[in-house]
Amino acid sequence: MSNRTAKPWQEEASELIARAAELCVEHDVDLEVFVRGAYSSYLEAKPGMREELRDRQLAQQIDELRRAGRLASA
Numbered sequence: 001m002s003n004r005t006a007k008p009w010q011e012e013a014s015e016l017i018a019r020a021a022e023l024c025v026e027h028d029v030d031l032e033v034f035v036r037g038a039y040s041s042y043l044e045a046k047p048g049m050r051e052e053l054r055d056r057q058l059a060q061q062i063d064e065l066r067r068a069g070r071l072a073s074a
Contacts, residue, residue, distance in 0.1 A: 017038070
């Protein structure tokens with residue numbers, strides 16, 4: 001049995017993100033592409049999150065239309 005303790009998840013995540021960033025820099029990946037890829041990967045790893053964000057955005061748009069008087073309230 002090993003005496004080593006597991007790294008805290010925050011440290012492991014930080015190292016993985018840093019390594020991904022290094023690889024993207026080495027291959028001249030644009031920062032925006034890197035960030036979009038990271039964001040997309042996060043959403044894929046959390047089932048239902050993409051739909052929840054879409055629902056929130058739609059609700060916000062409906063509220064804005066109602067406040068502007070362009071959509072009636074039920």
